[in-house]
Amino acid sequence: MNPDLRQIRAFVTVAQLGSFTRAASLLNVSQPALTVQIRNLEEALGVRLFDRNTRTVSLTRMGREFVPALQRILRDLDAIVAEARDVAALRHGIVRLAALPSFASGVLPEIIAQFREANPKISFVIHDVIASGVVAQIREEQVDLGLTGGRIVDPDFEVLHTTQDHMHVVYPVGHSFGDMEQVDVEALTLHPLILMHPATSVRSVVDAAFLAAGRLPIVAAEATYMSTAVGMVRAGLGAAILPGSAMEVRAEQTLRSRPVDDRRFTREISIIKKAERTLPPASESFAHTLIQTLQTA
Amino acid sequence: MNPDLRQIRAFVTVAQLGSFTRAASLLNVSQPALTVQIRNLEEALGVRLFDRNTRTVSLTRMGREFVPALQRILRDLDAIVAEARDVAALRHGIVRLAALPSFASGVLPEIIAQFREANPKISFVIHDVIASGVVAQIREEQVDLGLTGGRIVDPDFEVLHTTQDHMHVVYPVGHSFGDMEQVDVEALTLHPLILMHPATSVRSVVDAAFLAAGRLPIVAAEATYMSTAVGMVRAGLGAAILPGSAMEVRAEQTLRSRPVDDRRFTREISIIKKAERTLPPASESFAHTLIQTLQTA
DNA sequence: CAGGATTCATAACCTCAGCCTATTACTGTG
């Protein structure tokens, strides 16, 4: 028969205390139970571990040699168990998350900060990549949670939540957009615009909206990063069309923003994970607060 | 509840094989048993380890993180168990032995060589010390087995075997001892003798024997090491009185030896160990062959 | 030195953890 963890715990405890009786009370078992456990362990190893008579207990040479190694095993195992329970209790852990840059730089930091206030030992790994990157990273399990645009149909993924991300127009103080009753497609086509680079999901939404309306925008410039686009607006190159999720970037006195008055200027945002995959507790919990925050906002 | 070794083995095996059914057959349990073990482990850790549906099993991220650590624990433990069983089966081990120099250099090497032929992986640690040193080293448990002279009365020690060590006289070819019918006390007192140093157990036996016979020897020289005494004999300083156990030192063409014809010139040799102490298997086994060899010789 | 106290070992009994068989439920595949 092979040794058992209880037998090993019994052995180490008796070795430390030098007494079956005291070890038994420490381990919350009866003294005869300990006697049997030690005997079974000795039989399993084929080696006598204690020299004992009715009054005294002492390790044999072999027993003495095994104590440290077995102690280490118990310590290691206990550490693993404690780690697992810490992770389960959100006492620590890592949230791995891929998100579109608009979110990563926009609403996400705030939500993370709020979450970490409640769970300070949880750390985050954020990959800010384009939409196709988000999907790829989840498929390869680089990341557990994804925040991406567009509708997900692939059954390999599970959509935890969907929300709308409406486009805003960002313009300098004094721009005529500020005076208009409503800024619709028509209004947008009258002014030079700063659009995101064609490879971005924001741009494809914008292009699709103009196309559906049968209009063509005046493209003054294209930017890969939203902060670049904002800089161009500040420089007077035109007005930018940026997603509402990223509106934090326009926190500048000289700029204004307002939603585009056309519901086609909307993209769908999904929180996704791999289908049939349980999230680590930390990610699971974060996904919940993320969903709730997006719903109430 | 705390995890169990069987649960951990089950987990690691399922993780490696990616299948409950195959893991079950490898572990010689039924598949439902494994299902339950994994569930219990997950409950104990508070963490889901596998994502499983009826067709496929795969590790969760947490599960994947725990596999190597748990594997290491199993490997370590298995190594300890194997080590213990090796020791028990005399596949290896160390015999720690303190012996009088006369034995250590005399009969002992031969007996050890013979023992190691049968158990080649057993190694020896020999402390060759004077009689009081043998006793002290056993008391302090520096050593498990002792080979010493004199009668042991201390109940802290257990005498495994006792044998007689008779004194021999060693003399050069041509010495008149060679022509005598018998070399008794009387004969010894007629010639200059080389005796061992007074601190040795051999000398105390010799002194006691002369005293009991009411005779005084002519002491030509004293030596601490028996090889020195033999050298003195070779140089013609006289005849030496040495124990039979050390007769191997006289393997020289120019010397002869014969037993002293007086049974008082005998010391008692004891194989001892600490009382109430089980010997390690290797020492236990060696003690047996030692006793048998001394009995048949 | 006798007897009480303490400690480990043994015995007898009992309970429930955990295994097995049988069956269900589900899913991927041809």
Next chain:
DNA sequence: CACAGTAATAGGCTGAGGTTATGAATCCTG
């Protein structure tokens, strides 16, 4: 769409291991 293969569940049973009671040996104390 049916079948084959896999994990989960249910129910019944067995034995490992626990408890209490008692024995045996040793140490301590008056």
